Amino acid sequence: MSLHPILVALRKHKAGVVLIALQIALTLAIVCNAVFIIYSRIEKVNRPTGINETNLLLVEQQWVSASNGDSAAGIQQFDSLLRNDLDTLTRLPDVESVAPINSIPLLNSSWTGGIALKPGPGLSDKNNVHTAYYFGDEHMVDTLGVHIVAGRNFTSAEINNKGMRDQSEPNLVIVTQDLAKKLFPKDSAVGKVVYLDGSNTPSTIIGIVERMQIPAVGWGDNFTWYSTLVPTRVNAIFSRYIVRTRPGRLDSVRRSIVPALYNANPMRVLDDDDAVRSFTDIRENAYRADVGMAVLMGVVCLILLAVTAAGIVGLTSFWVGQRHRQIGVRRALGARKIDILHYFQLENLMIAGGGAVIGIGLALGLNRWLMSSFEMQRMPLYYVLAGLVVVMVLGQLAVFVPARRASNVPPVVATRSV
Amino acid sequence: MLAYYLRLGIRSLRRNPILTSLMVLAIGIGVAASMTTYAVFRAVSGNPLPDKSTQLLVPQIDIWGPQSRSEGRDMPDALSYTDAMALMREHRAARQTSIYPVNYTAIPPDASREPFSVSGYATYTDFFPMFEAPFQYGGGWGAAQDAAHAAVVVISADLNQQLFGGANSVGRTIRLDDHDYQVVGVLENWNPHPRFYDVNNSDGFSDPPDFFLPFTHAVDLHTETAGNSNCYGSSGRAPGWDGWVQSDCVWVSFWAELPDAAAVQAYQSYLQGYGAEQNRAGRFHWPANAKLHDLMQWMDYEKVVPPESRISLLLSLGFLLVCLVNTVGLLLAKFMRRSAEIGVRRALGASRREIWTQFLAEAAMVGVSGGVVGLALTGVGILSIGLVFDPDYARLAHMSPELVGLTLLSALVATIGAAFYPTWRAARVQPAWQLKSN
Numbered sequence: 001m002s003l004h005p006i007l008v009a010l011r012k013h014k015a016g017v018v019l020i021a022l023q024i025a026l027t028l029a030i031v032c033n034a035v036f037i038i039y040s041r042i043e044k045v046n047r048p049t050g051i052n053e054t055n056l057l058l059v060e061q062q063w064v065s066a067s068n069g070d071s072a073a074g075i076q077q078f079d080s081l082l083r084n085d086l087d088t089l090t091r092l093p094d095v096e097s098v099a100p101i102n103s104i105p106l107l108n109s110s111w112t113g114g115i116a117l118k119p120g121p122g123l124s125d126k127n128n129v130h131t132a133y134y135f136g137d138e139h140m141v142d143t144l145g146v147h148i149v150a151g152r153n154f155t156s157a158e159i160n161n162k163g164m165r166d167q168s169e170p171n172l173v174i175v176t177q178d179l180a181k182k183l184f185p186k187d188s189a190v191g192k193v194v195y196l197d198g199s200n201t202p203s204t205i206i207g208i209v210e211r212m213q214i215p216a217v218g219w220g221d222n223f224t225w226y227s228t229l230v231p232t233r234v235n236a237i238f239s240r241y242i243v244r245t246r247p248g249r250l251d252s253v254r255r256s257i258v259p260a261l262y263n264a265n266p267m268r269v270l271d272d273d274d275a276v277r278s279f280t281d282i283r284e285n286a287y288r289a290d291v292g293m294a295v296l297m298g299v300v301c302l303i304l305l306a307v308t309a310a311g312i313v314g315l316t317s318f319w320v321g322q323r324h325r326q327i328g329v330r331r332a333l334g335a336r337k338i339d340i341l342h343y344f345q346l347e348n349l350m351i352a353g354g355g356a357v358i359g360i361g362l363a364l365g366l367n368r369w370l371m372s373s374f375e376m377q378r379m380p381l382y383y384v385l386a387g388l389v390v391v392m393v394l395g396q397l398a399v400f401v402p403a404r405r406a407s408n409v410p411p412v413v414a415t416r417s418v
Numbered sequence: 419m420l421a422y423y424l425r426l427g428i429r430s431l432r433r434n435p436i437l438t439s440l441m442v443l444a445i446g447i448g449v450a451a452s453m454t455t456y457a458v459f460r461a462v463s464g465n466p467l468p469d470k471s472t473q474l475l476v477p478q479i480d481i482w483g484p485q486s487r488s489e490g491r492d493m494p495d496a497l498s499y500t501d502a503m504a505l506m507r508e509h510r511a512a513r514q515t516s517i518y519p520v521n522y523t524a525i526p527p528d529a530s531r532e533p534f535s536v537s538g539y540a541t542y543t544d545f546f547p548m549f550e551a552p553f554q555y556g557g558g559w560g561a562a563q564d565a566a567h568a569a570v571v572v573i574s575a576d577l578n579q580q581l582f583g584g585a586n587s588v589g590r591t592i593r594l595d596d597h598d599y600q601v602v603g604v605l606e607n608w609n610p611h612p613r614f615y616d617v618n619n620s621d622g623f624s625d626p627p628d629f630f631l632p633f634t635h636a637v638d639l640h641t642e643t644a645g646n647s648n649c650y651g652s653s654g655r656a657p658g659w660d661g662w663v664q665s666d667c668v669w670v671s672f673w674a675e676l677p678d679a680a681a682v683q684a685y686q687s688y689l690q691g692y693g694a695e696q697n698r699a700g701r702f703h704w705p706a707n708a709k710l711h712d713l714m715q716w717m718d719y720e721k722v723v724p725p726e727s728r729i730s731l732l733l734s735l736g737f738l739l740v741c742l743v744n745t746v747g748l749l750l751a752k753f754m755r756r757s758a759e760i761g762v763r764r765a766l767g768a769s770r771r772e773i774w775t776q777f778l779a780e781a782a783m784v785g786v787s788g789g790v791v792g793l794a795l796t797g798v799g800i801l802s803i804g805l806v807f808d809p810d811y812a813r814l815a816h817m818s819p820e821l822v823g824l825t826l827l828s829a830l831v832a833t834i835g836a837a838f839y840p841t842w843r844a845a846r847v848q849p850a851w852q853l854k855s856n
Contacts, residue, residue: 019747019750020747023740030733064523064533070659165657165658167655236642289808292726292807297733307741310440311744314751315747317751
């Protein structure tokens with residue numbers, strides 16, 4: 001079929017053509033970017049933290065106490081309270097292991113610092129790598145369920161304790177594989193010496209864990225996998241514990257923790273709702289905005305496609321009605337039904353194609369602009385190509401109903417004058 | 419005549435139910451999406467203190483030097499204890515306060531009730547008049563009590579309800595951790611959105627604080643900040659609390675009230691002078707650098723409006739745009755289908771102006787219907803905001819009369835705007851041509 005008659009006919013309907021093309025262009029631009037946002041959110045939400053996320057509980061509590069965390073006696077008092085709590089929790093039925101910890105991945109409560117290969121506060125030291133610290137004891141690795149891929153875990157003799165504001169640095173640390181590679185790209189980091197937070201005290205890396213995310217949510221994208229484990233119980237007026245339960249016993253352990261802690265020592269505050277949380281809850285809470293955003297974008301995309309399809313149906317129906325007689329004449333002159341159908345399909349293909357070309361430009365421009373104002377990533381080209389296919393198919397689906405109606409116009413119409 | 423055209427408009431809408439409902443739905447959905455996201459956006463980006471937001475300023479002092487910025491850090495968004503106290507002492511602003519968030523455990527007088535956590539702020543007396551905090555009973559403490567490090571407290575309406583059943587509790591005592599405090603004032607329900615004076619520590623939209631107590635007293639008790647503390651190159655500082663307050667760690671928020679532009683200018687040069695003095699004293703090894711942000715600039719600097727809110731507002735505006743383009747197309751189809759009718763009217767003497775009025779009236783009917791649909795959908799949208807946004811933000815957005823009016827108005831204006839081109843085409847129909855062809 002020759003394209004010439006279609007082009008000539010389209011020139012008679014400039015406004016309608018421009019409107020459909022514009023609508024397709026805008027739809028393509030918005031849908032591509034929205035799907036890209038959905039995909040990046042889902043990718044972020046689904047990435048594993050590196051810890052064993054099932055059967056894990058986090059306990060947060062605060063003591064009611066007169067002592068303050070700066071005097072040596074106060075620190076030792078907090079430490080004995082903390083060790084009593086560990087003891088209480090360990091003896092609960094169905095508990096596999098317990099460890100004190102300052103934070104866990106996705107909790108968004110971080111203790112961060114810099115890790116360097118040279119001692120002293122060398123501020124401009126390019127080897128100063130941003131890291132997040134996890135303070136805990138010898139049970140921390142097992143309770144979190146992270147895998148040691150090189151070196152070894154802390155032993156109980158290597159664990160010490162300190163107050164919140166104590167500036168002393170640990171002798172030993174365990175780091176993640178990503179952090180180890182960043183610090184020592186060439187060879188194994190086990191046994192190597194590093195300096196934390198610009199101090200002069202050397203810390204030796206004794207083990208490497210496969211993967212462990214930092215606690216930060218919504219920031220810290222430049223050091224997401226650079227965690228450092230420190231063999232120190234941190235003593236303050238509040239404390240956090242992680243509890244690994246036997247499989248399937250999470251809920252019963254969760255219920256027994258608060259009474260057991262109050263029973264052991266009533267001088268404390270445990271929040272009714274948040275004192276004991278499963279890791280599943282923490283993950284859900286951390287990514288709520290991301291999931292919500294993905295759902296919103298998804299709904300908007302679907303409605304947008306539906307609106308665009310409806311617009312195409314509406315305008316094409318109008319054109320079919322307007323050309324009723326011409327269609328009748330063509331049919332009377334020997335055009336088959338399929339020719340009429342193809343005419344409208346081809347016409348739509350051309351309009352949608354034109355719109356899509358503009359849409360590709362708009363989509364890339366919109367992405368560029370989002371990158372500059374919302375720290376978004378560059379959209380890969382195949383999103384635009386997939387979007388192109390989607391709007392073309394959508395156009396063909398939408399045009400089918402009015403085009404079929406057009407093909408059913410009987411040739412006899414040509415002979416009627418009114 | 420207009421009433422007649424409006425009636426004609428309704429009649430015409432009924433004649434073509436599928437096309438009409440497509441248009442009405444498109445406008446309704448577009449408007450509802452924009453209005454729902456706008457409600458959230460407005461809730462989180464509003465000015466919490468419109469009458470004096472330009473008079474409230476936050477200083478930033480470059481205490482870490484240019485080197486810290488080369489590593490990607492900005493100037494600290496809080497002050498060190500040393501600098502905050504220096505500014506307090508020299509008192510160059512009309513009113514001024516240092517603030518930091520603290521958490522305590524409240525011990526109810528009734529021994530049978532369990533202790534519970536409370537959060538609040540350590541501040542100076544100027545805090546209350548500066549930020550226009552409304553009192554239910556009593557008032558703030560005085561400057562003398564700041565100087566005396568007095569154990570006094572201002573409590574929230576909520577805490578007053580919990581501890582005293584809502585009675586006037588001024589003069590009574592509450593116990594926080596191991597210390598007694600005399601209540602000097604009870605606030606009304608007061609929680610500005612965003613909580614501008616604490617956005618460097620929180621998202622600014624959380625539950626209201628329970629109490630306020632003198633900064634000087636909280637520091638005496640070595641109360642830790644419950645907010646952020648940022649340290650840079652301060653390892654090797656002296657141990658304990660003394661080392662902490664002498665360090666270059668930043669954890670104190672500072673606000674100054676400066677009545678006019680001249681005062682702001684003077685304060686800016688005072689801060690530069692302060693930096694220069696620190697430089698001469700050997701503490702800063704770089705040229706003095708200080709910034710002042712007024713309240714709304716500070717909200718912007720601290721990125722208080724969540725990016726989700728901005729992106730979804732933009733997305734729904736784009737969405738509304740597509741819906742409008744769609745409406746232009748459908749109206750065009752609808753109007754041009756009636757070329758014959760227009761031709762007859764024109765031939766019978768109707769002026770172009772009459773055609774304009776008739777078709778814009780018809781579009782207005784589409785707009786009103788779209789507005790009503792949009793209103794219903796906005797209601798649904800507001801109810802389901804919690805699924806998408808943080809509950810802290812979601813509960814701020816609600817259906818106000820203002821939002822209802824805005825929804826209807828924007829549907830009407832958008833539709834009439836979209837109808838201009840189709841109506842122009844309709845008005846240009848040549849009567850002779852239409853009459854001839856049939």
